[in-house]
Amino acid sequence: MDKDQVKGTVDDVAGRAKRQVGEWTGDTHAQVEGAAQQLKGKAEKAVGAVKDSIRKAQDESAHKPDQNKQP
Numbered sequence: 001m002d003k004d005q006v007k008g009t010v011d012d013v014a015g016r017a018k019r020q021v022g023e024w025t026g027d028t029h030a031q032v033e034g035a036a037q038q039l040k041g042k043a044e045k046a047v048g049a050v051k052d053s054i055r056k057a058q059d060e061s062a063h064k065p066d067q068n069k070q071p
Contacts, residue, residue, distance in 0.1 A: 002052045008044030011037050 019034025021027070 004048030012041030
């Protein structure tokens with residue numbers, strides 16, 4: 001798991017909590033801030049997932065024998 005995915009999960013959960021508290025208290029400012037933080041978290045998770053996929057693909061290609069080599 002990439003560090004961006006971890007940071008994104010933390011931001012997503014914190015934003016969700018902030019948004020929920022804003023809904024309970026009627027604080028629209030907190031709702032908007034929470035929703036923005038959630039969006040930021042989701043974006044960070046997506047970036048982390050892409051980085052993780054690239055890293056896995058590079059690892060797999062490094063461990064595969066090169067089939068294009070001429071004997």
